[in-house]
Amino acid sequence: MKREEIRRKESIEKPSGKLGVLIPGIGGAVSTTFIAGVELIRKGIGEPIGSLTQLGTIRLGKRYEHRVPLIKDFVPLADINDLVFAGWDIYGANLYEAALNAKVLTKDHIEPVKHFLASISPMPAVFDQRFVKNLNGNHVKHGANHRELIDALKEDISDFCRQHDVSRCIMIWCGSTEVYLKQEEVHQSLSAFMEALENNDSRIAPSMIYATAALEMGIPFINGAPNLTIDIPALIELASKNNVPIAGKDFKTGQTLMKTIIAPGLKARMLGLEGWYSTNILGNRDGLVLDDKDSFRTKEESKLSVLDYILQPQLYPTLYKNYYHKVTINYYPPRGDNKEGWDCIDIFGWLGYPMHIKIDFECRDSILAAPLVLDLVLFMDLAKRANMSGIQEWLSFYFKSPMHKENLYPEHDLFIQLMKLKNTLRYLMEEEQITHFGLDYYMNNSKS
Numbered sequence: 001m002k003r004e005e006i007r008r009k010e011s012i013e014k015p016s017g018k019l020g021v022l023i024p025g026i027g028g029a030v031s032t033t034f035i036a037g038v039e040l041i042r043k044g045i046g047e048p049i050g051s052l053t054q055l056g057t058i059r060l061g062k063r064y065e066h067r068v069p070l071i072k073d074f075v076p077l078a079d080i081n082d083l084v085f086a087g088w089d090i091y092g093a094n095l096y097e098a099a100l101n102a103k104v105l106t107k108d109h110i111e112p113v114k115h116f117l118a119s120i121s122p123m124p125a126v127f128d129q130r131f132v133k134n135l136n137g138n139h140v141k142h143g144a145n146h147r148e149l150i151d152a153l154k155e156d157i158s159d160f161c162r163q164h165d166v167s168r169c170i171m172i173w174c175g176s177t178e179v180y181l182k183q184e185e186v187h188q189s190l191s192a193f194m195e196a197l198e199n200n201d202s203r204i205a206p207s208m209i210y211a212t213a214a215l216e217m218g219i220p221f222i223n224g225a226p227n228l229t230i231d232i233p234a235l236i237e238l239a240s241k242n243n244v245p246i247a248g249k250d251f252k253t254g255q256t257l258m259k260t261i262i263a264p265g266l267k268a269r270m271l272g273l274e275g276w277y278s279t280n281i282l283g284n285r286d287g288l289v290l291d292d293k294d295s296f297r298t299k300e301e302s303k304l305s306v307l308d309y310i311l312q313p314q315l316y317p318t319l320y321k322n323y324y325h326k327v328t329i330n331y332y333p334p335r336g337d338n339k340e341g342w343d344c345i346d347i348f349g350w351l352g353y354p355m356h357i358k359i360d361f362e363c364r365d366s367i368l369a370a371p372l373v374l375d376l377v378l379f380m381d382l383a384k385r386a387n388m389s390g391i392q393e394w395l396s397f398y399f400k401s402p403m404h405k406e407n408l409y410p411e412h413d414l415f416i417q418l419m420k421l422k423n424t425l426r427y428l429m430e431e432e433q434i435t436h437f438g439l440d441y442y443m444n445n446s447k448s
């Protein structure tokens, strides 16, 4: 992404026409909660709680100017009335049935949008059970090789755009967590990857097939799960070649959200950490998938990296050298989507005296994830219209494992992430960056 190529202010393309939201995993808990929620909000029956694009404000200029517009009035975002939805799932149930099955929303919220949800049925998925061992749906595509499957996905997308008069699209992976994959040589360059697609290489996951279809069509791709997917040089190269923005990975909700709120606070006060033990019980389909050790490994990597990057033990050995960090997830069906996460945090203060923090977060996974899906779709569409391409690090705010340039480390601190996001919006609209310096208010000749 070259700075001078980014379109700013008036030159950002206007969000006119319909925006297609394409979702692999559209029959899942997050997707159905997101789509039903958008429709309820459009009907005036619900509020977009948790969504920065809908409720958040942004301060502009000096504090005495009192300029604090809503983000959606400041940057040209698509209107939620212009969103139309399509997607794929390995189960063919329409979204009304899928939403009932997910047991996230009550009937009070599902029935008023029954017809809308029932009008959306998943398209047959690109699926390979080797990558999600605990699921086995039969609503799937067949093709001689990966390339044929990509072409079939592209045809689905073109048909959808034609039928719904869609002017532009975003694809967001809300499918299950795939098994842990390491980068191998087929992932290292676009040419090797393209060859591997023709050869049906087993190191190419279904999520990569969806991502390739999107990027080849110039459609921005977001990865909501911890899968490797677009986080490989080959697809980063494709995104850059086709001038498409990409972002990922793994929505930051629940326990990791709490971790990235609390850990920066402990570090800011120079309090030490002896150990951080995190455990969860979860009973939805996501919990079932994560019950497989290979899918859990992908999630574990994503969850574990957070603390090291925030606490920087290499810079603060007295405080953070050798702290013990453990994360577990246990599948426990009675809880469904209402995950309970416990954290036992052993810290120490002045002269090394120990203290303990306990957190019991009785959360609702998909209720926390749905607003992130909405924000990401709207911000990625903005990025595309502003001609931003490649990794969108300014959207790290939303992810457990933010994608980043090779020679940079990821930023995990939620508050730095928010500042980065808002300063990017200010940059796009040619407003002054806000550093929170503040001393200038107290210098001679200052206005107040």
Ligand SMILES: NC(=O)c1ccc[n+]([C@@H]2O[C@H](COP(=O)([O-])OP(=O)(O)OC[C@H]3O[C@@H](n4cnc5c(N)ncnc54)[C@H](O)[C@@H]3O)[C@@H](O)[C@H]2O)c1
Pocket (backbone or CB within 6 Å): 024, 025, 026, 027, 028, 029, 030, 031, 088, 089, 090, 091, 102, 125, 126, 127, 128, 132, 135, 137, 173, 174, 175, 176, 177, 178, 206, 207, 224, 225, 226, 250, 251, 252, 253, 254, 284, 285, 286, 289, 365, 366, 368, 369
């Ligand atoms: N809910 C959260 O707070 C949260 C947070 C971070 C990440 N995530 C991730 O988001 C994803 C969705 O979560 P969820 O709770 O909705 O899970 P879910 O199991 O309810 O939904 C996933 C859906 O993906 C479908 N699927 C699997 N493989 C597919 C494929 N190849 N093509 C199309 N569809 C496929 C499944 O059939 C299922 O309907 C998971 O990967 C999860 O780890 C969720």
